[in-house]
Amino acid sequence: MNAPLPGQVMPAFQPRPMPAPLLAGLRAHFGERCSTAAAVCDQHGRDESPFAAMPPEAVVFCESTDDVAAAVRLAAEHRVPVIPFGVGSSLEGHLLAVQGGISVDCSRMNRVLRINADDLTVTVQPGVTREQLNREIKDLGLFFPIDPGANASLGGMAATRASGTNAVRYGTMRENVLALEVVTATGEVIRTGSRAKKSSAGYDLTRLFVGSEGTLGVITAVTLKLYPLPEAVSAAICHFPSIAGAVQATIQIIQMGVPIARCELLDVNAVRAVNAQSKLGLRELPMLLMEFHGSPAGVQEQAETVQAITAEGGGEAFEWASTPEERTRLWTARHKAYFAGMQINPGCRTVTTDTCVPISRLAEILDVSVAEADASGLPYYIVGHVGDGNFHLAYLVKDGDAAQRELAERLSMQMVHRAIALEGTCTGEHGIGLHKMGFLPEEAGEGAVALMRQIKRTLDPHNIMNPGKIFTL
Amino acid sequence: MNAPLPGQVMPAFQPRPMPAPLLAGLRAHFGERCSTAAAVCDQHGRDESPFAAMPPEAVVFCESTDDVAAAVRLAAEHRVPVIPFGVGSSLEGHLLAVQGGISVDCSRMNRVLRINADDLTVTVQPGVTREQLNREIKDLGLFFPIDPGANASLGGMAATRASGTNAVRYGTMRENVLALEVVTATGEVIRTGSRAKKSSAGYDLTRLFVGSEGTLGVITAVTLKLYPLPEAVSAAICHFPSIAGAVQATIQIIQMGVPIARCELLDVNAVRAVNAQSKLGLRELPMLLMEFHGSPAGVQEQAETVQAITAEGGGEAFEWASTPEERTRLWTARHKAYFAGMQINPGCRTVTTDTCVPISRLAEILDVSVAEADASGLPYYIVGHVGDGNFHLAYLVKDGDAAQRELAERLSMQMVHRAIALEGTCTGEHGIGLHKMGFLPEEAGEGAVALMRQIKRTLDPHNIMNPGKIFTL
Numbered sequence: 001m002n003a004p005l006p007g008q009v010m011p012a013f014q015p016r017p018m019p020a021p022l023l024a025g026l027r028a029h030f031g032e033r034c035s036t037a038a039a040v041c042d043q044h045g046r047d048e049s050p051f052a053a054m055p056p057e058a059v060v061f062c063e064s065t066d067d068v069a070a071a072v073r074l075a076a077e078h079r080v081p082v083i084p085f086g087v088g089s090s091l092e093g094h095l096l097a098v099q100g101g102i103s104v105d106c107s108r109m110n111r112v113l114r115i116n117a118d119d120l121t122v123t124v125q126p127g128v129t130r131e132q133l134n135r136e137i138k139d140l141g142l143f144f145p146i147d148p149g150a151n152a153s154l155g156g157m158a159a160t161r162a163s164g165t166n167a168v169r170y171g172t173m174r175e176n177v178l179a180l181e182v183v184t185a186t187g188e189v190i191r192t193g194s195r196a197k198k199s200s201a202g203y204d205l206t207r208l209f210v211g212s213e214g215t216l217g218v219i220t221a222v223t224l225k226l227y228p229l230p231e232a233v234s235a236a237i238c239h240f241p242s243i244a245g246a247v248q249a250t251i252q253i254i255q256m257g258v259p260i261a262r263c264e265l266l267d268v269n270a271v272r273a274v275n276a277q278s279k280l281g282l283r284e285l286p287m288l289l290m291e292f293h294g295s296p297a298g299v300q301e302q303a304e305t306v307q308a309i310t311a312e313g314g315g316e317a318f319e320w321a322s323t324p325e326e327r328t329r330l331w332t333a334r335h336k337a338y339f340a341g342m343q344i345n346p347g348c349r350t351v352t353t354d355t356c357v358p359i360s361r362l363a364e365i366l367d368v369s370v371a372e373a374d375a376s377g378l379p380y381y382i383v384g385h386v387g388d389g390n391f392h393l394a395y396l397v398k399d400g401d402a403a404q405r406e407l408a409e410r411l412s413m414q415m416v417h418r419a420i421a422l423e424g425t426c427t428g429e430h431g432i433g434l435h436k437m438g439f440l441p442e443e444a445g446e447g448a449v450a451l452m453r454q455i456k457r458t459l460d461p462h463n464i465m466n467p468g469k470i471f472t473l
Numbered sequence: 474m475n476a477p478l479p480g481q482v483m484p485a486f487q488p489r490p491m492p493a494p495l496l497a498g499l500r501a502h503f504g505e506r507c508s509t510a511a512a513v514c515d516q517h518g519r520d521e522s523p524f525a526a527m528p529p530e531a532v533v534f535c536e537s538t539d540d541v542a543a544a545v546r547l548a549a550e551h552r553v554p555v556i557p558f559g560v561g562s563s564l565e566g567h568l569l570a571v572q573g574g575i576s577v578d579c580s581r582m583n584r585v586l587r588i589n590a591d592d593l594t595v596t597v598q599p600g601v602t603r604e605q606l607n608r609e610i611k612d613l614g615l616f617f618p619i620d621p622g623a624n625a626s627l628g629g630m631a632a633t634r635a636s637g638t639n640a641v642r643y644g645t646m647r648e649n650v651l652a653l654e655v656v657t658a659t660g661e662v663i664r665t666g667s668r669a670k671k672s673s674a675g676y677d678l679t680r681l682f683v684g685s686e687g688t689l690g691v692i693t694a695v696t697l698k699l700y701p702l703p704e705a706v707s708a709a710i711c712h713f714p715s716i717a718g719a720v721q722a723t724i725q726i727i728q729m730g731v732p733i734a735r736c737e738l739l740d741v742n743a744v745r746a747v748n749a750q751s752k753l754g755l756r757e758l759p760m761l762l763m764e765f766h767g768s769p770a771g772v773q774e775q776a777e778t779v780q781a782i783t784a785e786g787g788g789e790a791f792e793w794a795s796t797p798e799e800r801t802r803l804w805t806a807r808h809k810a811y812f813a814g815m816q817i818n819p820g821c822r823t824v825t826t827d828t829c830v831p832i833s834r835l836a837e838i839l840d841v842s843v844a845e846a847d848a849s850g851l852p853y854y855i856v857g858h859v860g861d862g863n864f865h866l867a868y869l870v871k872d873g874d875a876a877q878r879e880l881a882e883r884l885s886m887q888m889v890h891r892a893i894a895l896e897g898t899c900t901g902e903h904g905i906g907l908h909k910m911g912f913l914p915e916e917a918g919e920g921a922v923a924l925m926r927q928i929k930r931t932l933d934p935h936n937i938m939n940p941g942k943i944f945t946l
Contacts, residue, residue, distance in 0.1 A: 118833035190920035207680030360591035447663035
């Protein structure tokens with residue numbers, strides 16, 4: 001399943017036998033927390049991408065920054081790849097050990113290190129998941145809004161510059177990481193940034209590591225912005241006769257400056273899938289699922305403005321979900337769309353796009369892409385963070401069916417070319433990983449990619465940090 | 474005036490004669506737009522910092538990206554420094570030609586290239602000033618909020634990661650630059666980012682250049698986020714018996730999540746200075762100057778919440794300024810505080826700090842620093858973007874009075890050490906330039922600075938891009 005498709009950049013699997021002294025060194029440091037068991041390696045060499053596993057030769061379960069630094073120093077000494085691992089929820093092949101090496105599992109580094117409620121900041125170890133963090137800060141009246149759907153680790157979310165449903169109001173990991181602790185490619189521990197809300201002190205190393213997908217270092221602590229839990233929260237759904245109507249309403253909501261907290265599109269296929277899985281009984285029409293945060297009066301006002309906009313755009317049945325239970329039910333269903341899609345298409349894997357375009361081009365790209373998807377005969381659905389111009393068109397392809405897979409990849413590629421031509425990006429939030437490598441030069445330009453390579457070669461001279469991802473050297 | 478003070482890192486002025494073939498090359502390309510006149514060079518070798526001029530050997534007035542690229546290519550060929558110049562409003566010595574070279578004046582690159590009102594984005598040449606931009610987009614119902622006070626160029630604001638009074642709500646240049654065009658140290662033109670609102674495609678080169686202070690390349694175009702002009706805007710002032718009371722109120726405003734658009738502290742000295750200059754008749758007490766943006770009801774609600782908070786904290790006379798004229802008068806006065814300070818202290822220059830700390834530490838650092846400033850006998854004032862934990866304690870020192878200058882610098886240094894110890898930064902928004910170079914290793918750590926140097930050496934191998942700023946190589 002991992003052979004490159006026409007036009008796709010896909011490094012071949014090139015595992016290398018682990019040098020015996022390296023393995024001995026890892027065992028000496030990690031004891032039983034170093035595993036070479038096939039099942040463990042296999043589980044660490046896969047993710048939620050459509051690729052078959054490429055297992056590392058060893059997995060170390062780190063419990064501290066020192067553990068990570070020790071693993072990286074040993075790896076550096078022996079020029080062996082290091083692949084940081086959080087919870088394995090990547091969609092783009094980030095975790096596959098293309099050149100073999102050591103999976104540095106950070107899931108046991110799962111402590112919230114320091115909450116500064118007065119400053120609205122928190123520092124966590126990289127294995128803390130977003131749901132865990134939100135549980136631990138809820139009683140303080142605080143929350144962390146970035147929500148990619150999966151219960152991802154915050155280290156992984158920083159590494160892929162993740163975002164999700166709340167980004168339209170609260171931004172992405174780019175805007176919400178204040179500081180990092182990083183183990184560099186030489187095994188040195190550095191800090192980037194500080195707890196100050198802003199700074200003009202030197203190069204923005206924090207933003208350089210955010211989104212670097214493990215190719216420049218291993219993130220061992222993350223300092224994040226927090227937000228006061230909104231006094232009032234309200235969700236609403238609104239059905240539209242067409243996707244175009246939903247998109248048009250979204251554009252108006254954004255242009256009017258409504259501080260909407262979530263604005264999600266589900267096409268009719270996505271509605272059917274979540275209905276089937278979650279028994280929601282939603283009308284089978286394209287819909288927007290929205291959320292408003294603020295004071296009670298503010299939320300009321302936002303919702304009224306949005307209701308007027310949607311009515312004008314042909315929106316039907318603007319319905320409220322004001323109780324926490326109703327809201328949770330709706331958002332849980334939305335977050336499960338990915339699994340719901342696979343559930344109603346048994347034996348299938350998902351090939352998903354992650355394009356993001358300027359919002360004025362959203363109707364155009366959706367229009368062409370839906371026509372193409374309909375004509376393909378493949379099962380598909382669309383969910384989208386449309387307030388940001390970001391959406392996912394996910395094809396369901398039979399596992400092992402090369403023809404279906406190729407068709408889905410070809411259509412996805414066409415769509416990405418289209419997004420880039422419309423001044424958009426091949427990935428709004430999933431990262432390049434292995435899957436989108438072919439698009440980066442087209443999107444960023446050869447000059448910018450050359451500069452990225454220069455940075456990579458300088459900070460990781462032996463190319464041991466998650467090699468073969470983002471670009472080949 | 475430029476000799477290093479005890480503890481200060483300050484490169485000596487090392488001008489170099491301009492190679493004749495380089496000058497010939499510049500003249501061939503730029504004709505009369507290349508000047509070596511002493512007055513022109515002198516004007517381009519100074520800024521609003523307390524340093525005496527260090528003039529470049531030549532100034533080229535660029536009108537296009539091609540002009541900038543041509544200048545940089547010639548400079549690279551001859552290994553001669555390039556110093557980008559916008560409007561000259563730096564406070565930290567960014568524009569001083571420490572090692573001589575060519576000032577690349579971008580002030581004539583002042584066209585708004587492309588407004589995409591539907592997407593809330595704009596692309597400008599680097600010499601467009603923020604006031605010019607706001608004039609050109611006002612009729613579209615849009616505005617660009619980042620407001621450092623000075624009518625700075627947007628290229629310069631990007632290069633120094635500027636922010637200012639609106640950052641508490643709208644963020645800084647870090648959050649508001651979507652994409653750049655940059656001439657690299659080899660004279661190549663690259664693009665970074667796109668008009669998509671978010672992206673996970675590769676290293677965040679945009680954020681690497683934002684705040685790089687001209688040391689990695691020359692910014693030749695900037696794509697920015699815009700915002701719909703708020704339906705309602707209201708300003709308010711509130712006096713407090715002490716700075717501590719004002720700070721405590723600010724902390725509560727932020728912690729309650731009030732989306733305040735501006736929250737500025739003026740100490741009693743700043744109030745006196747703006748009273749003297751702008752005849753405002755403000756009560757001579759510490760005060761907060763605030764602004765609220767939103768719907769009419771939303772603004773009303775925010776102001777009521779804030780009024781309740783300030784009353785609880787001992788705030789007196791919460792006064793409104795609802796007409797645009799009143800608001801403009803207040804903000805113009807605030808923005809002129811820097812010049813007002815010098816005006817009531819004739820013959821003085823300003824030595825200003827720019828520390829930013831987590832908001833919970835703001836009262837503490839202000840308390841100690843005010844006591845120190847009072848004891849010094851030097852005239853001083855404080856203005857602060859306190860909603861972000863950022864403030865400026867500005868000493869007025871007699872031009873040429875070495876003892877006063879040294880005292881002011883020593884006290885400023887102590888305050889910076891204090892800010893860093895409180896997990897803050899030596900510069901919230903002005904940049905490192907020459908003035909804060911001594912603090913970067915203490916703040917960022919030697920490991921992070923070493924990494925910055927590696928990046929600099931890789932992207933600018935001959936060290937021609939604004940050399941001697943941020944750090945020495």
